[in-house]
Amino acid sequence: MKAIIIEQYGGPEQLKEVEVPIPTPEANQVLIEMHATSVNPIDWKVRAGHLKEMLSFEFPIILGWDAAGVVKEVGADVTAFKVGDRVFARPDTTSNGCYAEYIVTEEKYLARIPHNMGFGDAASVPLAGLTAWQCLIDFGQLKSGDKVLIHAGAGGVGTFAIQIAKSVGAHVAATASEKNEALLQSLGVDTFINYKEQDFENVIADYDLVLDSMGGDIQERSYDVLKAGGKLVSIVAPPDEEQAKAHDVTAGFLWLNPNGEQLQELADLMENEQVKPIVGHHFPLTEEGLQEAHQLSESHHAKGKIVINVRP
Structure with a gap:
């Protein structure tokens, strides 16, 4: 699968497009076919090395901690979600993030995407x-x-x-x-x-x-x-x-704790149109797309969220 990685800390030019294996879900995990992710300040802070004392990752690192897509495979202990479900999540902060065509994450972090929402909007929600x-x-x-x-x-x-x-x-x-x-x-x-x-x-x-x-x-x-x-x-x-x-x-x-139940409460508010995501920018899942998205996020002049479209 395609993924955007960094192999050393530095500027946006460190974001590189590579091929990596599709991950395999463990018993309590699901495999998500990614349709969209988003860029948050934590992404470029990790990329620049600002958080290396707090997050001691080994290279290569796949950045990104917002997921929106479709369940493609479920682990043996997964009970609340099935193949084909439209889901979004803020996965654990690991070195295998969401700038990729597939990710695995624990069932407890998942929520169902509201019926009235597309993948791009959904991807803008979890972390923020x-x-x-x-x-x-x-x-x-x-x-x-x-x-x-x-x-x-x-x-x-x-x-x-x-x-x-x-x-x-x-x-x-x-x-x-x-x-x-x-x-x-x-x-x-x-x-x-x-x-x-x-x-x-x-x-x-x-x-x-x-x-x-x-x-x-x-x-x-x-x-x-x-x-x-x-x-x-x-x-x-x-x-x-x-x-x-x-x-x-x-x-x-406050350092965010991923929480699928709270994300589902947010989803319910969005389903009832009490909360709506504000997406100001879209970029493709390419080397150039992520580099531009990081530059925009670092400028502090993005309006609303920056979404990365993984699939058309």
């Missing part, structure tokens, strides 16, 4: 959608009437976070550039903050939760919008514990 879910629902315990600030609202995690927050009845503020205001308004944002012209800490106050996807100065300034007893969750850098204590805030760093 589950990250948003676990930040807001698991860590943030967000509920109706709460106020949440979502940084980088037009990004992959941001667009899902806005919609998940609205689905539970929260008041949502989000930062983005002026060109993305209409998009965020369409997703239900209550307070739009143009980060190029406004300092968010001068616009809002007494919030229950902040979802930080920027780190640095933005993370530090985010404490100023939280009320006493509020929460800050970051997906880019562990917050300073002393700073959190000084503001009487609970702060934490």
Whole structure:
């Protein structure tokens, strides 16, 4: 099968197209014929070597941790899925990722793709959608009437976070550039903050939760919008514990845990049209396609998700 691999850390030019064997599922796994995957920041951070202390993979590495496709084979212990099912998943973070024509993954990570959704849209959901879910629902315990600030609202995690927050009845503020205001308004944002012209800490106050996807100065300034007893969750850098204590805030760093049951809950929200994926870019599963997709993701100017089409 075709796969896009890296054999050493470096820039996008390290992404190479090769032929590798089709993997064989173990007893608790399924073999998925891939139709689409997507690019997330973790992909190029691994490629560049930024996470080599945390993820000690051996080369060659197949990047990508979003899967959407059709079940082609099931292991002996698999009971909930059968050959022919349309599924999506956020597999385990291993060196055998999803930039490939086939993958294997554990049954527990699978969910059924909503009937009203194609493979490309489905592939954009698992990593970003589950990250948003676990930040807001698991860590943030967000509920109706709460106020949440979502940084980088037009990004992959941001667009899902806005919609998940609205689905539970929260008041949502989000930062983005002026060109993305209409998009965020369409997703239900209550307070739009143009980060190029406004300092968010001068616009809002007494919030229950902040979802930080920027780190640095933005993370530090985010404490100023939280009320006493509020929460800050970051997906880019562990917050300073002393700073959190000084503001009487609970702060934490979230590393996604793949979870098929939560992904199915997201699928149900999408089936009921309460949440929709925002896909801004499509590239083919080729050496050149992945190199361009990585460059776009690293620019931080992608609008919504970047999807890789594995099959036409």
